[in-house]
Amino acid sequence: MTKKILFFFPENPFSNRAGNVTRAKANLNILKNLGYQIDLVGIEDMYKVMGDTTDIDHNLVDTLFLLSRRPVKRIGSLEYWRYKFSLITTKNNKSNHLLTNYIKASFEKIVEAKKYDYIIINYEFWAGLIDYKPSNNQTTIIDTHDWITLNEFYKNPLLKIGDRFEEEINNLNKFDKVITISNDENFVFKGFLGDKVVNIPPSFPSHFFSNSEKKFDLIFVGSDNIFNIKSMKWFFDNVYPILPDNINIVIIGRICKHLEKRKGVTLVEFSETLDEYYSQSKIAICPMLEGTGIKIKVIEALSFGLPVVGTERAVDGFSSRIANGCLTDNNPEIFKDKIISLLQDESFYKSIKSQAEEYFKNNFSEEKALKKWKNVLTR
Structure with missing residues (x-):
């Protein structure tokens, strides 16, 4: 029986927009070549902000799920008012304002409905998606892409580095496997998390042109x-x-x-x-x-x-x-x-x-x- 992967990437990996997107698409190619069935999960707000369409390559991905931050407001909708009440009783995720309890619950429903063998989450600040602790012995994998604490420090020198790095390590430790793409970051994370950290550098097919005209x-x-x-x-x-x-x-x-x-x-x-x-x-x-x-x-x-x-x-x-x-x-x-x-x-x-x-x-x-x-x- 073909094993199934749920692949979370907040933007459309088929948008051909930036390096991170290109790498996500390359990973989908590799996973498909290994024989897996793949479903894709994205964030509706991110698609809108980035101007992404919902076009996907169905040779790589079977189904696209888009998660909304909140339920649609309808008259008499208990789901919507439960969401509004949760805003009062729970704290916002300070490192990722898009990661609401409603998104977490929606993600859990997708996982439990199809019983995936592997759950792959891209980016540490989306680690909360698996806070409900997936059942069915699924293997959880986080693809870090980056050392987020250092990245955020460059953007905000007043960042409380110790608090943010502790949060980052705790988030990564929720997963069975932690993927890094850089030798530097692999060294840092491996020191805290041990052998669950695996370095897989970005990959591309080679196109070594020799005699093409240079413009x-x-x-x-x-x-x-x-x-x-x-x-x-x-x-x-x-x-x-x-x-x-x-x-x-x-x-x-x-x-x-x-x-x-x-x-x-x-x-x-x-x-x-x-x-x-x-x-x-x-x-x-x-x-x-x-x-x-x-x-x-x-x-x-x-x-x-x-x-x-x-x-x-x-x-x-x-x-x-x-x-x-x-x-x-x-x-x-x-x-x-x-x-x-x-x-x-x-x-x-x-x-x-x-x-x-x-x-x-x-x-x-x-x-x-x-x-x-x-x-x-x-x-």
Whole structure:
């Protein structure tokens, strides 16, 4: 009998919008390739805020369930008034205002109705979904995506780090397995939670183009989160002005909404696929100044065999900070020099490109991720 997985991801993983979404879709592909039946759960408010449709790939997912924060108000509806009363008698989840008791109850009904073998929750701040303690001996798995305490500290330096980190560890400890995607975070969480922590880096199929015509010198792909906005401001304030005038740059994603038109810069707010743009580009850039966790955009670039020029944060979470296809420095002048060296020295470019391809194959291939997920899902 085919085993069943309930996969919770708050946004639509088929929206092709950002790195976290891309990785969620990649995991669904892997789980389907392992032979599992998959149902998907999302949050209605998140779909609305993100402008996501309810379109899903039925080759990967059988059913989509959307959870509402509150029941619909109807005359004489006991369910609605029970919800209103619960607001008085229970405290809001301070780390996730969307996680209401009504959502928890709705999630429990889905789990108990179909008796899933595995429940996979994405993000620590949704851990409360399993507070009711699933029955039927289901295996519960949390995919962390990130070290949330550190991520929130970057956004709010006044955060009470000790309290938030204790909450994070307690939330992760509710699960049978804890998935990390970064070597750094794996080291931290494993120290507190032991062998239940498993590191499964992001994975992509490889697309190593060799003879395709190059239209762009540099490519950057990013959503409009605060870290990408800061990074591109730094790049355009400090690196762009000292680059040669004939440099061609393409920037793809919602980050474009925060950028002005400049000479030699092509802005593409949305593209259904990135293959064409990566194949037409020579170098990927990742000038991240803040943010935690492994950078999906860097791994995606490596999957196309592109050398990456970035700040030191670009290789966060990597098992090796050298010989990985990435050239990093936080000094704008040196950052610029690394770009120019790759563009002007063909043998140097080929050497770094070869490193990128080799490091990707050894660390981020779909085959490696599939084996690791198979081990996690073996009871």
